[in-house]
Amino acid sequence: MSTILIVEDEPAIATAIAQRLTAEGWRTEVARDGLAAVDAAARLQPDAVVLDVMLPGIDGLEVCRRIQADRPVPVLMLTARDDETDMLVGLGVGADDYMTKPFSMRELVARLKALLRRVDRAAQASVSPAEESKITVGDVVVDRQQRRVYRGVEEIHLTPTEFDLLVMLASAPKTVLTRERLLAEVWDWVDASGTRTVDSHIKALRRKLGADLIRTVHGVGYAFEPPEEDAP
Structure with missing residues (x-):
């Protein structure tokens, strides 16, 4: 069972995401601000993080930097702004994917599943003797x-x-x-x-x-x- 850390300061959105991901069979935990998110990531060692960009304390970009510096983990960023500059900055600090609010819960689940599959595939992959590494x-x-x-x-x-x-x-x-x-x-x-x-x-x-x-x-x-x- 995968563990997903949800970092979102809007209670209604955080609850809705947590309920949907729990229904998919994942363990979830919610952090409401940036510093709590960094602490939770260190404690939980989650399999993936759903991370809002706009947070109290430190923003989602700084949270992503700190999480990735401690341990590489797939990060799906959420933002209220449909701005490609924001997307590029998010990818630059270590995010793997990016969604703009409002978003479909179905698409959120699909993207998380794809992220987790890639991590599993990378962990299990080995270069055969016939292949150049x-x-x-x-x-x-x-x-x-x-x-x-x-x-x-x-x-x-x-x-x-x-x-x-x-x-x-x-x-x-x-x-x-x-x-x-x-x-x-x-x-x-x-x-x-x-x-x-x-x-x-x-x-x-x-x-x-x-x-x-x-x-x-x-x-x-x-x-x-x-x-x-x-x-x-």
């Missing part, structure tokens, strides 16, 4: 066994979702992967309602790795294409 494309090295990424000599710190997305792209360099395929393979979503999520994670990857690695194919998807080295 490292993907090297240009000056980017992706170590699938240790889940580390380097560009040149610099290690790049990615969220679990960003790492899985990069592995998908780097495993097929110069191949255009559609948003729908990325959603299905990385997020475990069976519909195309989350294409904006893909776009936002691509932007977050570009901010961390450099804007020259991932090519946008408008109306289709993305391709991993590091710049060609200059000929001697």
Whole structure:
């Protein structure tokens, strides 16, 4: 049984989320402010966190930073503002997904299930002897066994979702992967309602790795294409 920490200062929303997640068979606990959330995360060691951005005390972005610094955990952020800048900031501090209020409880549950499935898959995954544990494309090295990424000599710190997305792209360099395929393979979503999520994670990857690695194919998807080295 998974444990979900709900961080929400609006009692009606917190109660509704807790009741729905409990009905799904998950253990839940609610924290009403940022500092209580950090303490609860350290104590509970939750499997996932539903985190509102606007909180008393410290805001959700700082809560996410502190939680991720202590222990990587999937975070689904909630916000009242439908602003892509907010989304990118949230992804930049370690959130894995993002939903705007008002939201569907059904979609919230679906996204949490997808997050938990990815964590389970990553924990159980092993690189077979026939596979190379490292993907090297240009000056980017992706170590699938240790889940580390380097560009040149610099290690790049990615969220679990960003790492899985990069592995998908780097495993097929110069191949255009559609948003729908990325959603299905990385997020475990069976519909195309989350294409904006893909776009936002691509932007977050570009901010961390450099804007020259991932090519946008408008109306289709993305391709991993590091710049060609200059000929001697």
